[in-house]
Amino acid sequence: MKEFKILAVIMAxxxxxxxxxxxxxxxxxxxxxxxxxxxFKDLKNVDTSLAGNAENGKVLVEANCIACHAIEAAGYPAVxxxxxxxxxxxxxxxxxxxxxxxxxxxxxxxxIFDPVSAMHLQHKYAPDSGKAFPMPSYNWxxxxxxxxxxxxxxxxxxxxxxxxxxxxxxxxxxxxxxxNMKYAGLEATTPADVIKEHMGATPPDLSQYIKSRGEHYLHxxxxxxxxxxxxxxxxRVGLTEEAQKEVIAYMEEIGDSKKAExxxxxxxxxxxxxxxAFLAYMWxxxxxxxxx
Amino acid sequence: MAEFKKADSxxxxxxxxxxxxxxxxxxxxxxxxxxxxxFLWAMGVLLTMLFTMLLVSGIFLLxxxxxxxxxxxxxxxxxxxxxxxxxxxxxxxxxxxASVVFLVIYIHMFTGIYYGSYKKGREMIWISGMLLFVxxxxxxxxGYMLPWGxxxxxxxxxxxxxxxxxxxxxxxxxxWIRGNFYVADATLTRFFMLHVLLIPLAILGAIxxxxxxxxxxxxxxxxxxxxxxxxxxxxxxxxxxxxSKVIPFWPVFLSKDVFVMGVFLIFFFYLVFFHYGFAMDPIxxxxxxxxxxxxHIYPEWYFLWSYEVLRGWFxxxxxxxxxxxxxxxxxxxxxxxxxLPWLDRSPIVKPANQRPxxxxxxxxxxADLMVLTEFGKLPPTGPNAWVGFGASLTFLVLFIALPFxxxxxxxxxxxx
Numbered sequence: 031m032k033e034f035k036i037l038a039v040i041m042a043x044x045x046x047x048x049x050x051x052x053x054x055x056x057x058x059x060x061x062x063x064x065x066x067x068x069x070f071k072d073l074k075n076v077d078t079s080l081a082g083n084a085e086n087g088k089v090l091v092e093a094n095c096i097a098c099h100a101i102e103a104a105g106y107p108a109v110x111x112x113x114x115x116x117x118x119x120x121x122x123x124x125x126x127x128x129x130x131x132x133x134x135x136x137x138x139x140x141x142i143f144d145p146v147s148a149m150h151l152q153h154k155y156a157p158d159s160g161k162a163f164p165m166p167s168y169n170w171x172x173x174x175x176x177x178x179x180x181x182x183x184x185x186x187x188x189x190x191x192x193x194x195x196x197x198x199x200x201x202x203x204x205x206x207x208x209x210n211m212k213y214a215g216l217e218a219t220t221p222a223d224v225i226k227e228h229m230g231a232t233p234p235d236l237s238q239y240i241k242s243r244g245e246h247y248l249h250x251x252x253x254x255x256x257x258x259x260x261x262x263x264x265x266r267v268g269l270t271e272e273a274q275k276e277v278i279a280y281m282e283e284i285g286d287s288k289k290a291e292x293x294x295x296x297x298x299x300x301x302x303x304x305x306x307a308f309l310a311y312m313w314x315x316x317x318x319x320x321x322x
Numbered sequence: 323m324a325e326f327k328k329a330d331s332x333x334x335x336x337x338x339x340x341x342x343x344x345x346x347x348x349x350x351x352x353x354x355x356x357x358x359x360x361f362l363w364a365m366g367v368l369l370t371m372l373f374t375m376l377l378v379s380g381i382f383l384l385x386x387x388x389x390x391x392x393x394x395x396x397x398x399x400x401x402x403x404x405x406x407x408x409x410x411x412x413x414x415x416x417x418x419x420a421s422v423v424f425l426v427i428y429i430h431m432f433t434g435i436y437y438g439s440y441k442k443g444r445e446m447i448w449i450s451g452m453l454l455f456v457x458x459x460x461x462x463x464x465g466y467m468l469p470w471g472x473x474x475x476x477x478x479x480x481x482x483x484x485x486x487x488x489x490x491x492x493x494x495x496x497x498w499i500r501g502n503f504y505v506a507d508a509t510l511t512r513f514f515m516l517h518v519l520l521i522p523l524a525i526l527g528a529i530x531x532x533x534x535x536x537x538x539x540x541x542x543x544x545x546x547x548x549x550x551x552x553x554x555x556x557x558x559x560x561x562x563x564x565x566s567k568v569i570p571f572w573p574v575f576l577s578k579d580v581f582v583m584g585v586f587l588i589f590f591f592y593l594v595f596f597h598y599g600f601a602m603d604p605i606x607x608x609x610x611x612x613x614x615x616x617x618h619i620y621p622e623w624y625f626l627w628s629y630e631v632l633r634g635w636f637x638x639x640x641x642x643x644x645x646x647x648x649x650x651x652x653x654x655x656x657x658x659x660x661x662l663p664w665l666d667r668s669p670i671v672k673p674a675n676q677r678p679x680x681x682x683x684x685x686x687x688x689a690d691l692m693v694l695t696e697f698g699k700l701p702p703t704g705p706n707a708w709v710g711f712g713a714s715l716t717f718l719v720l721f722i723a724l725p726f727x728x729x730x731x732x733x734x735x736x737x738x
Contacts (some may be wrong), residue, residue, distance in 0.1 A: 033360050039427060043692065050696035051623050052600050058700055059618050213400050234608075238399055242607035288403065288410045296595025297409070300588055307584030310577075317577040321357060321563045 066253035068271040073140035077173045082181025090179050096125065096166070103127035103188045116220040119164040120228035121207060128203045130183030132276075137268030139176050142168045149265035150256045191215055199282035200273050203234070204252075205236065213237035214284045229263040240278070240285035248278050350572035354555045356543035357569045363541070364582035365430040371583060372423045373529070379416040380518070382409075389514035391507045394470035395609045411594075414602075418594045420462055421601035424624035427455060435662065436684060438493040438671040439542035445663040447539065450532040453662045457525045457559065459625070464517040466622060468512060471606030476619045478513070479505045484632065504612060546671035573651065626698030629689050631655040631716060633698070634714030636707055651714055658721045668728035670735055679731040683724060690716045 040177065071097065091101070098115075100108035102125055115122045125257065129138065141148040144167045146155045155163050168176065190196040201211070209220045212235050218225060250257055252274050255264040266279045282289065329335035337343045355363075371702055386406055386668035388397040402409035431451065440448035463481065481498050486492040493732045501508030540551055547605065549567055569575055593601070605616055621629050635648035658665075670677055674684040693713040700706050 036362065041690065044425065047692050048600070049701045050692075051626065055696075055699040067413040068609040154346055166337075213404065230416060240606040241399075242604050244604060292410060292414075292595055298590065299591045299595065303584060303591055307581065307588060310581040314577040314581040317573055321566075321569055321574055 036152055040301050052235050060247075063257050066271075068134060068253065068274075070134055070137045070140070070268060071146075072119050073136055073277075075143040075169070076136075076139040078136050078177065078178050078180075080174055080177045082174075082177035082179070082184075084178070084181040084185040086175070087180070087185075088183025090171075090175055091182055095179075098123045098165075100125040101186070104186045107258035112219045113221055113224075113238050118222040120166065121225060122219045123164070124203065126183060126205060127186065127188060128199055130180070130185070131187040132200050132203050132270065132273035133268045134270045135180055135184075139173075139180050141268060142176050144169055148268060150254060151263070151265050153261060154263055194280075194283065197276045197283060200269075200276040201280040204267050204269055204273065204277055208233040210235040211237055211284055217255060231263065233264070234285070236281060236285075240281040245278055245282075248281070249274070252277065351570050352555065352559075353571040354551050354568040355541050355571055355575045355631055356547075357567055358543040358545060358547070359541075360544060361578070361582050362429070362433040363575075364579040365426055365433060367576070367579040368426050368583060368586055369423065369430060370529070371527070372419055372426060375415055376423065377522070379412040379419065380522075382412040383416055384518060389468070389511050390693065391510055391610070392468060394468060394510065398469045414594045416597055418564060418590070418598050418601045420465060421517045421622065421624070422590060422593065424457065424462065424622075427458060428624070431455065431659075432688065436674045437542055437544070438546055438666070438674075438677075440663045441666060442548075442671055443539035444542065446535040447532070448663055449660060450528060450535050454525065454528045454532055454660075461517060461521045461525065462622060462624065464513040465523065467513045468517060470510065471603075472608040472610055472614075472616050473603050473606040473619070475505055475610035475612065476616055477621050478509065479664055480619055481621065482509075484649065484652070487628075487645060531624065542671070544673065546673065548671070557640075620699050623695065623699070626696075627694035628652060628655050630694040630698030630710050631714045631717055633702055634707075634712075635708040636702070636711065640698045648714075651718060654718060654721075665724045666728045667725050668732040668735065670731065677731060678734060679727050683720065683727055686716075687720050690720065 093103075096106045096109075098109065100106060100123075104127070106126070110118070110120045133141070137148060145165050146152055146163050146167075149163075153161070155161050165175065165309070187248065191198060198214075202216070205211075206216060208225050210216060210218050214237070218233070220228070222232060247258070251259070252267070254266045254271060255262050256266070326338055329338055333342070383402060386397060386402050386409065388394055396414065403415055405412070432449065434451065463477075467478045482496055484503065485499060486496045492666065497503060499509075500506065501512055547567075551568060554566050554568040558568055558570070590738060608616075620626065631654075632648045632652035635651055636644045638644055639647060666680070668677070668680065670680075674681045690713055694717065697706055697710045697713060702710055
């Protein structure tokens, strides 16, 4: 029928234009990047096949870590208030309660061995830059000792029963020392002026990042920021795939809190319009029978 | 004063005072529309409906929006989108509606061009329609600034900068438009005023005028046939409904429009709930930052073709800089459609495909606008810049050639 032909022409022209300015243009402006690597296979300094001994790990942690780090879950409180810690180190040292869960095992072991190369921040802490990362390398430690520490962290992870609380805990561990999440009332634990000095720029508020960057971008970016933003001061934080999903889920819970309501209501409204269109068609046929 | 006898019904009571019976006849049941039409004739009613939805959703948004550079972003993205019950729904309807209204405007406009509905007495319909296009463009542009995101800021920066190219007064004009030397709070508050008061008022007036301009020359039909509306309406009223070439606006014409509207709304609400990214650019969910230029700045899709006409001229010709050439081409592109009734010098009112030369002109013009739209979004580098230049030049040539093409066509048709 003629009207269908007209409709087909319009749909084709609109479809071609849409394809050009949306999917195609965005693929040109944001080319695909390498797959996210959650095994961190570029890190090979520590033999992670060794089985760790959590009890020996506890001794090593007490001797080497808690002078700077809090581990609330194991009963080691912060040594000093956040503002003082930030002033001393440039950034608040993380509480390690969730470290055994949110960080990949290989990453964590290699991070202890040499933090800067694990974070992909060699450009920022080059030997001639005069800057030093606040945490020293433990490259003098044996692989067995490092794996013992990792085993200890994995043994003390607090169990969380509520999934939203877990998303939040993961976000706070992974992102919360530098980034604000204004729409959740979260402020970075490191004061804004200190973190700006430490990083060279103020880390952005993440309240709307689920919308402005989207899940696809965040998936690659969090895994390794250098892939999408070469030269950025943001470290690779070494999250497991599971922990990264929790971070993104948290960003969605805060930044797009009406998603579930939107998707449910959408189906009802569209179903209503289908019924409406059908009734309107019956009415139109009845009316036009008289004039055709 | 006339003698009023006691009314027997409520209708009579109102009729005595407001003449509602005659009013309904003139506006609805005896407002005659040709019968020989297709669904493209429903676009006007779709536009009226979309404008109403924009108006209503806009009123709800207005209750919570704060026109201040420190508060605007959060009032939209937190208060409206997350705190207010169904605030997100009003914002999505408003944003998607604003984008889709342009799609329907373009279909409406190119339908008019295709069927030759801008000439032989219908010039004022065309001109008032183009006036509405300009007003909707201004409304869309001013509204896009209000969420105060990165694209709000930088699109406003780039577009207001264009006025700086006007000779002699350019620099002062830019400051006058912005209310500051750069895009700032004063710019936001004045664009807010334009968006919620002055331009909507003008649009309402222009819509009434557009409808009024249809009354005398009447709506065109699928074959461009001229007939005596009075005679045909007599036939209809006498009961020869099948034989008559006209139908009344209510209920016959509107029954078809309501059906088209129903189908359209399924598509529209799919976009509102599930596929809104094209109308709510991700970059605009970063708060405006005058110190951080986004990697790619582009206007909303409906401005891309004229943006590309501007951008296509990137090198100096005969001592005139590319920027000035682009500005001239841009000015040309923005007024040329209004002049269409006088550029088309053929008296034929027929669908384009039944006109020997105009049909080529029409489809090349559509293809050129699509190319301009596409390359208006892509980064203007390498071969893209040359495609943009070619398409921009083609646009100018098409409109300069139109009077000659249609004159030849008129001669072929017998010089009438």
